[in-house]
Each structure stands twice: as structure tokens, then as C-alpha cells.
Amino acid sequence: MQKTLAILALTVCAALIGAPAAAKTCDLEISANDMIQYDKSELRIGKDCDKVKLTLTHTGKLPKTQMGHNWVLAKTSDYQAVAQAGLQAGPDKGYLPEGDGRIIVHTELIGGGESTSITFDTANLKAGGDYTFFCTFPGHVVLMNGKFVIE
Ligand code: CO
Numbered sequence: 001m002q003k004t005l006a007i008l009a010l011t012v013c014a015a016l017i018g019a020p021a022a023a024k025t026c027d028l029e030i031s032a033n034d035m036i037q038y039d040k041s042e043l044r045i046g047k048d049c050d051k052v053k054l055t056l057t058h059t060g061k062l063p064k065t066q067m068g069h070n071w072v073l074a075k076t077s078d079y080q081a082v083a084q085a086g087l088q089a090g091p092d093k094g095y096l097p098e099g100d101g102r103i104i105v106h107t108e109l110i111g112g113g114e115s116t117s118i119t120f121d122t123a124n125l126k127a128g129g130d131y132t133f134f135c136t137f138p139g140h141v142v143l144m145n146g147k148f149v150i151e
Helices: 002-018 079-089
Strands: 025-032 042-045 051-058 072-075 115-121 131-134 145-150
Touching: 025 042, 072 079, 079 131
Parallel strands: 025 051, 042 145
Antiparallel strands: 051 115, 072 131, 131 145
């Protein structure tokens, strides 16, 4: 019994001393409307964000078959090609090319009045890297894109 307590005490001490700082999750919010627009042209996070929770809200009224929106993140050098591949993937795939390694992260496609969230790790993102977020619904990428900045 005493031995168990001693081990327990040691474990607690080790945990307290060796505990890494708690992972920091940063919240980001963006909305999209029936006019093919996001409400932000840039999203920024600090480099101390270990994870990001992004919430996309569709403030419009049109259904997703007509005015679908998603939030997809890729390198700026890749985003237009990904949008093109999304177009070819079609509505059944939510206009996202399956298993495409150029997509860093994406939300599902939503319609008016809906909201969706994703939480992702920033380990694969570089501070100062050139990233763009965009919507892959047909025709939207031209108007719906913005910079994703890691400071
Ligand atoms: Co859209």
C-alpha cells in the first residue's frame, strides 16, 4: 500500500515537472452569404496556435445545391488547381477531389442557415507560408478566396 502511494506520488511529481504546456486551440470564424461572398478576405493565427477550430456559417437562405459553401485550405500555389479538381469531383463528393494531398483541411459543404466546424492541427503549416482558403462550389472560387496567415 505504502509502495503504491509512493509510486503514485512520484508519478504525480513527474507529471507536474515534465508536463508540456497545454495545447493551444485558436478559434476562427467566417461566414458566407447568398451573394457568393465570405465576410473575410484574410484569416490570421499566431504561431503559438497548436490547433485551430474553424467555424463556417452560411448566413444565406439558398440551399446547398444552388449556393453551397465550404472552406478549403491549400497552398496558394495549389488552390486554383484544387478548385478545378473539385469541380470535376461533382456534387456527390461535395466538389472535393477525393484523397487529394493538396488539400490541407476542409469543411463539409453547407447550405443557407447551416453551420459547420472543423478542428485541425497546425503542425503541417509553416509560419510565414503562403496559404489560401476558398470555396470549391462551381464558380465560387473566383470570388470566395482569401489569405490564411500564420504570423
Ligand atoms: Co461557395
